[in-house]
Amino acid sequence: MSDVKIVLPESEIPRQWYNIMADLPAPPKPPLHPATKQPLQPQDLAPLFPMALIEQEASGQRWVDIPEEILNIYRLWRPTPLYRARRLEEALGTPAKIYFKYEGVSPAGSHKPNTAVVQAYYNKREGVRRLSTETGAGQWGSALSLACRLFGLECTVYMVKISYQQKPYRRSLMQVWGAEVIASPSDRTEAGRRILAENPDSLGSLGIAISEAVEDAATHDDTKYALGSVLNHVLLHQTVIGLEAKKQLALVGDYPDVVIGCHGGGSNFGGLAFPFVADRIAGRDVRAVAVEPAACPSLTRGPAAYDFGDTAQMTPLLYMNTLGHRFMPPGIHAGGLRYHGAAPLVSHAYELGLIEAKAYPQRSVFQAALQFARTEGLLPAPESAHAVRAAIDEALAAKEEGKPRTILFGLSGHGHFDLAAYDAYLSGQLEDYELPDEIIQRALAELPRV
């Protein structure tokens, strides 16, 4: 019987990231300046990002070298294992082969450090002293806290207030790595003060926290901003996931019929799928499926349009599938993945028909997570469980057809900090939520006119 874990030696960590921009049959629409609505110039981003990342953001170069310093940091947890989920296959009685790439082995427990350490590295190299960022549930905040610690930078994290109150352990983790964690909205920034004046009890949102972190960076010379998803350079760094997975599958002589990733802002999905989408563009028969929550369905129900990345309308306008920058996902939703927009590169690939998208209500997602945990042992992050759900459904479809198929999905993180959500599911308190069309239409009415 072949191995359950397919592991690579450290010498096989990819030495270059893959940039899908070079292979897209048509270029995506450029980001626009929020005030002039003209295409963004590199210097417009200089207050927020170091030049190296601004260049990567606009780069059309197919392969980008991974600096030696980053390879050395990657070795702390990479290459990550690829698993064959034999026990799950057996439980499902499917003729399909199910592989999953597990990013939960990183110190922060998710794929996010793959880009956090790169962003910290380039900022450090360009003389930046402090990074500011936002975090929802805390995964990105903890990844960046770790990265700043590894490169000797200070780190300020604006954490959505409801999560700050409900998820104290991720806050502790950030503080262990030395970050300053601030509940958002806060009185530290103009954006935060404005929200608090309107509503002193505001529990915050990712959009508000982004506004605060961006303002903090823009108003301090020694500080820059870091974003954990959505942007081209973030997806570029995450392709290390898919490139490793390809090597691992090649070791066992396999190649997927379908590649599945959960989708919040698009970074773990893009990172896993884009190296395979490259083959699809070259004519190979491989599908890629992005899986999002039915409560925050940016790809499946949001139109492609220019929109802001944040509530206070400070970020550049990105052309993406969006539910509108004022969209607030329902509070009862426990499944993460709450950002209003999809990465421009993912949106563009979707528009070109290179990828598919699918949305699931949360109870079916947690049901899949439990089936996975009870067969494979690992407890998926609620975000990752969306991919588990879709992978199980692919395997059941193969069973129905009585035909084999090879499924690869991304297990983007573990759920050890998400047990409150599992508690809610196990005690029957988790509800599915039909997102009414009116709510989407109301948020879309506030899209900027371009």
Ligand SMILES: *Cc1c(COP(=O)(O)O)cnc(C)c1O
């Ligand atoms: C943040 C996060 C996601 C969603 O972000 P993407 O940019 O869409 O990948 C998914 N899974 C885990 C474990 C996360 O921490």
